[in-house]
Amino acid sequence: MGMAPFPHQAAIWAALEGYDLMEVVTEKGPGMDVMLSDRSIQRRLLTPRAGGPARFAADLAAFKAGKSFGGAMFVAPELLVPGVSWDLVGSEYTSCEPEFEYILEALFGEKGYNLPLKKPNWAGVYAISVQNRPRAGVMVCRLSNGSQVEARSYERKEGLKGKKRDGYLGCEVYQLPGILWFTDIKQNLGPPKHGKMISCTTPDSAWLEIYHELGQDPKATKWFCISGIPREENPETYDATEKEHDRKI
Ligand SMILES: Nc1ncnc2c1ncn2[C@@H]1O[C@H](COP(=O)(O)OP(=O)(O)OP(=O)(O)O)[C@@H](O)[C@H]1O
Ligand SMILES: [Mg+2]
Numbered sequence: 462m463g464m465a466p467f468p469h470q471a472a473i474w475a476a477l478e479g480y481d482l483m484e485v486v487t488e489k490g491p492g493m494d495v496m497l498s499d500r501s502i503q504r505r506l507l508t509p510r511a512g513g514p515a516r517f518a519a520d521l522a523a524f525k526a527g528k529s530f531g532g533a534m535f536v537a538p539e540l541l542v543p544g545v546s547w548d549l550v551g552s553e554y555t556s557c558e559p560e561f562e563y564i565l566e567a568l569f570g571e572k573g574y575n576l577p578l579k580k581p582n583w584a585g586v587y588a589i590s591v592q593n594r595p596r597a598g599v600m601v602c603r604l605s606n607g608s609q610v611e612a613r614s615y616e617r618k619e620g621l622k623g624k625k626r627d628g629y630l631g632c633e634v635y636q637l638p639g640i641l642w643f644t645d646i647k648q649n650l651g652p653p654k655h656g657k658m659i660s661c662t663t664p665d666s667a668w669l670e671i672y673h674e675l676g677q678d679p680k681a682t683k684w685f686c687i688s689g690i691p692r693e694e695n696p697e698t699y700d701a702t703e704k705e706h707d708r709k710i
Contacts, residue, residue: 464572465496469522469690470531471505476685477535477657479514480507500696512682516650517643519660519672522690525698528661532630533563535659536610539628540568541586543606547628548613550621550646552636554595557612560632560661561593561600564610568602580605615642625651631660639668664688 466474468482471493475482482493487506494502520528536547549557567573569588577587589603600612613621615637626649634642643658650656660672676686692699 465494465502466531466534467527467694468495468497468505469520469687469694470527470534471495472687473518473520473531473659473685474535475507476510476515477518477659479510481510482506483508496696498693498696498699515685516654516656516683517658517660517675517685519662519669519676519686519688520690521662521664521669521672521686521688522694523692524663525695526690526692527695527697528663529559529632530563532632532659532661533560534567536560536628536630537564537567537573540564540602540604540608540610541574541606543608545608545627546625547610547630548621548624548626549600549610549630549632550613550615550634550637550642551632552615554598554600554612554614556614556636557600557632558595560630561595561602561610561612565591565593565602568604576604618645621646621649624649626656627651628657628659631658631662634660634662635664635666635669639666640671 472482475493483506485506486503488504491507492504493507494504496502520531522528539545539547549560551557568576569578578591580587586604586606589605591602592599594600598614601609603609629646647658662669672686673688675681675684
């Protein structure tokens with residue numbers, strides 16, 4: 462995809478794939494390139510994760526730290542596997558807009574997989590239907606390989622029930638009414654014990670503490686949580702001069 466993740470994004474991806482992203486810089490062996498706040502690229506060591514791949518991961522990072530992009534960039538390549546379904550869940554459809562748009566950009570953009578929007582002459586994955594109308598409550602992308610991603614609104618949560626899904630990406634989950642959003646739909650995750658759930662949010666509700674607790678609990682091996690990531694981690698959006706100016710207002 463021609464981009465390197467920030468460390469908090471890379472840590473989430475690594476945990477979901479069964480690795481711990483270490484602070485150690487390495488040239489050899491398993492590793493992942495990350496982009497630091499000074500835009501330099503560093504190759505960090507990956508070690509096998511105790512308990513195997515995480516299934517439930519949360520990125521509780523600051524405003525504009527890159528949460529939505531990180532979550533979306535995990536989902537986009539998953540959709541290239543045939544027959545995979547992911548739902549984006551937000552308090553309203555509009556809460557899923559950034560994640561949905563990043564996924565479309567990754568699938569169809571020139572810098573992404575550049576998939577065709579119409580049936581190509583050659584055999585390959587292409588779009589069957591792409592609709593992006595948040596205000597009408599229709600945000601869905603279906604691919605020719607049988608995979609799809611669709612946004613769901615928690616306001617209409619009946620729509621979330623009873624559908625087998627390979628994964629859920631929770632968008633700004635601090636706006637949701639508590640961990641019930643998660644426990645209520647977790648049983649839809651299939652195949653059993655494989656489906657994944659990612660929560661991306663600013664840490665703006667007290668109930669999110671539970672993600673942090675589970676992420677630290679050595680018995681909750683399927684949980685991973687990264688928190689306390691400051692805005693500074695994203696050099697694309699962070700401006701130190703502006704921050705200093707705002708501080709003085
Ligand atoms: N790894 C990356 N490399 C380059 N640009 C990135 C990367 N991750 C995120 N960005 C860019 O940083 C900006 C903010 O990213 P994103 O929307 O993911 O942040 P966010 O934490 O979800 O923000 P918000 O708090 O508004 O929800 C976007 O323009 C995005 O394209
Ligand atoms: Mg976001």
